[in-house]
Amino acid sequence: MSFLKVHDALLAAYGPQRWWPARTTLEVMVGAILTQNTAWTNVKKAVANLHAARAMDAEVILRAPHRTVAAWIRPAGYFNVKAKRLQNFCAWYVERGGKKKLRRCDTVALRQELLSINGVGPETADDILLYAFDRPVFVIDAYTRRLFSRLRMAEGDEPYDALRGSVEQNLRREIRGRRELAPLFNEYHALIVRHGKDVCRPRPRCAACCLAPRCPAAEA
DNA sequence: ACCCAGGGTCATA
DNA sequence: TATGACCATGGG
Numbered sequence: 001m002s003f004l005k006v007h008d009a010l011l012a013a014y015g016p017q018r019w020w021p022a023r024t025t026l027e028v029m030v031g032a033i034l035t036q037n038t039a040w041t042n043v044k045k046a047v048a049n050l051h052a053a054r055a056m057d058a059e060v061i062l063r064a065p066h067r068t069v070a071a072w073i074r075p076a077g078y079f080n081v082k083a084k085r086l087q088n089f090c091a092w093y094v095e096r097g098g099k100k101k102l103r104r105c106d107t108v109a110l111r112q113e114l115l116s117i118n119g120v121g122p123e124t125a126d127d128i129l130l131y132a133f134d135r136p137v138f139v140i141d142a143y144t145r146r147l148f149s150r151l152r153m154a155e156g157d158e159p160y161d162a163l164r165g166s167v168e169q170n171l172r173r174e175i176r177g178r179r180e181l182a183p184l185f186n187e188y189h190a191l192i193v194r195h196g197k198d199v200c201r202p203r204p205r206c207a208a209c210c211l212a213p214r215c216p217a218a219e220a
Numbered sequence: 221a222c223c224c225a226g227g228g229t230c231a232t233a
Numbered sequence: 234t235a236t237g238a239c240c241a242t243g244g245g
Contacts, residue, residue, distance in 0.1 A: 036227040042243055043226085077242040081228085121228045141226055159234095193226055202224075 001151060003167060004174040006211065007184070010191035013213045017190035020131035022047075025099055027056055032127035033085050033119065034076040045075035058090040058098070085119025092117050099132075107135045122160040130189070136181035138167045139189045143196030150200070150210045 022028045034043045049072045050056045069083040114125035129135040149156030200210040
């Protein structure tokens with residue numbers, strides 16, 4: 001079973017997902033922080049609040065009082081923690097000159113800068129790199145570990161960068177330069193999440209059943 | 221009532 | 234390096 005075959009099976013089952021669901025690149029980054037261990041339905045409410053307050057803007061978020069930011073994002077949970085994280089990110093974003101300056105930055109250097117922000121870990125950084133900056137970085141999340149672990153294509157408990165490197169390397173080898181990596185990684189991660197939301201659930205712990213549109217062992 | 225969600229930080233050993 | 238506590242809302 002190749003990583004590309006899994007992607008193709010998911011694409012056939014669910015169709016293109018057209019990620020990231022956001023209107024602006026800043027909204028992608030804000031959403032990446034707000035969705036940390038949080039259902040997307042809750043993130044959407046917080047994002048809507050920010051738009052309603054005309055606060056989907058790095059300067060506005062940076063200058064607003066902590067309690068105000070917390071109130072805007074309350075539905076997304078962890079609002080005290082995430083308000084601080086959003087302001088940390090916006091401080092970096094503004095100080096760094098915004099998207100136009102950051103676009104020219106090398107991917108590895110940009111990743112290290114993102115990881116240096118308190119509140120931005122490896123998955124959030126890779127969400128931003130892939131979905132806001134179109135960099136060929138494969139996002140690893142709980143759904144990704146679960147799927148590849150059940151398909152016996154990964155251990156499941158590897159360190160983040162080990163699993164990311166493995167998936168990226170295998171896909172590079174299977175593609176052989178005949179295809180752009182960033183669009184593939186983009187669609188692949190979105191499909192894994194789509195699959196995970198209704199089929200590849202934490203329980204029951206089915207083994208290699210996670211590619212079917214309906215998980216066979218889930219009924220057993 | 222319980223489990224889960226598109227994680228990350230910090231203290232501790 | 235690797236656990237565990239903690240953060241908090243909302244849906245099934």
